[in-house]
Amino acid sequence: EVQLLESGGGLVQPGGSLRLSCAASGFSFSSHAMHWVRQAPGKGLEWVATIVANGADTYYADSVKGRFTISRDNSKNTLYLQMTGLRAEDTALYYCSNDHSGAYILDSWGQGTLVTVSS
Amino acid sequence: DIVMTQSPDSLAVSLGERATINCKSSQSVLSSSNNENYLAWYQQKPGQPPKLLIYWASTRKSGVPERFSGSGSGTDFILTISSLQAEDVAVYYCQQYYHTPSITFGQGTRLEIK
Numbered sequence: 001e002v003q004l005l006e007s008g009g010g011l012v013q014p015g016g017s018l019r020l021s022c023a024a025s026g027f028s029f030s031s032h033a034m035h036w037v038r039q040a041p042g043k044g045l046e047w048v049a050t051i052v053a054n055g056a057d058t059y060y061a062d063s064v065k066g067r068f069t070i071s072r073d074n075s076k077n078t079l080y081l082q083m084t085g086l087r088a089e090d091t092a093l094y095y096c097s098n099d100h101s102g103a104y105i106l107d108s109w110g111q112g113t114l115v116t117v118s119s
Numbered sequence: 120d121i122v123m124t125q126s127p128d129s130l131a132v133s134l135g136e137r138a139t140i141n142c143k144s145s146q147s148v149l150s151s152s153n154n155e156n157y158l159a160w161y162q163q164k165p166g167q168p169p170k171l172l173i174y175w176a177s178t179r180k181s182g183v184p185e186r187f188s189g190s191g192s193g194t195d196f197i198l199t200i201s202s203l204q205a206e207d208v209a210v211y212y213c214q215q216y217y218h219t220p221s222i223t224f225g226q227g228t229r230l231e232i233k
Contacts (some may be wrong), residue, residue, distance in 0.1 A: 045161075045169065045212055045224040059220035095168055104216035105159050107180075109168035 002026040002108040004096050009113030016086050020113055022079040022096030027108075030054075030074035033099035035106055036081050038092035038115075048094070049081065050104070064090075086117045121145050121218045125211075125225035131233040138200040140228045142213035147193045150217065157217035160189055160198045163227075164209045172211075173198065200230075208232060 008020040022034070036048040049070040050059045058070050069082040079096050093112040100107035122145040132138040148157045156176035161169040171180050173189040176196055186201040200207055213225040 044227045045214075047220075047222045047224075050220050061221070100171070100174065103157070103174075104219045104222050105171065105174045106161070106169070106214070107171055109170070111168055 002098065004098065004108060004110035006094060006096055006110045006113035009094065009115045011116045011118065012086055013119050014087060014117055016117070017082070017084045018086065018115060020081040020083065020094055020096075020115070022081075022110060024077045024079065024096075024098065027098060029072075029077040029098075033102060033104075034070075034072060034079045035097045035099060035104075036070060036079075036094060037097060037106065037109075038090075038094045039112070040089075040092045043092075046092075050099075051079070083115070086115075088117050091115060091117050120221050121148065121215050121223050123213055123215055123223050123225040125213060125228045127228060128226070129229040129231065131231045132200075132203045133233045134205065135202050136233075138203050138207070138230055140198040140211050140213075140230070142191075142196040142198070142225050144194045144196075144215055144217075146218075148215045148217035149193045156192055156196070157215055158189075158191070158196050159214045159216065160187075161212045161214065161224075162207075162209045163212065164206075169212065203230075203232070205232060 003025045005023045035050045051070045067085040071080045095112045097106040097109045124143045126141045158176040160173040163169040177189045188199050210227045
């Protein structure tokens with residue numbers, strides 16, 4: 001069974017930083033691209049970032065480009081999202097998801113970790 | 120970016136009746152190279168993460184009940200629940216993965232029991 005467990009969320013002041021982690025199990029982590037998707041309270045889904053299976057390529061939404069960095073450690077089956085320069089509009093539940101067949105189909109999702117940016 | 124627009128925003132259907140959710144993309148998500156529509160549907164129940172239901176517009180993910188079906192091509196798509204069950208109460212999202220990496224979602228359709 002695929003399991004994705006996010007952690008690292010919390011309350012942070014505007015301009016602050018956080019690093020999210022996503023521990024993966026139940027599938028061949030190193031063979032799958034991975035994604036971060038966020039959901040602001042009461043709102044819809046927004047793609048944040050993607051990293052390919054070997055970590056060589058990364059992609060970002062314009063809203064986070066230059067502030068967020070996605071990375072992975074295939075030896076630890078763990079995905080990361082380093083967030084800097086946080087803004088109030090980054091407040092959201094952050095989900096990690098594994099990719100289905102390399103097509104940007106979001107196969108399984110974690111329960112999410114909540115990031116709140118507020119002074 | 121491709122804009123995905125769902126209709127209606129909310130829907131109330133009686134148990135056992137058919138529920139239909141529409142999704143329209145601002146440009147075609149049909150690939151001429153493989154004749155596939157790059158369109159997925161997700162279900163998000165209250166307090167839970169989204170769950171993949173359908174991809175390639177009409178392929179049900181393993182384990183998804185047969186009452187869920189997807190149809191459409193090009194820019195217009197439909198998610199149909201043939202006989203609504205109580206456990207189907209959720210918000211449903213469509214997603215295009217034609218224009219990657221900038222995948223986009225519809226705004227969601229809230230499905231309730233009448």
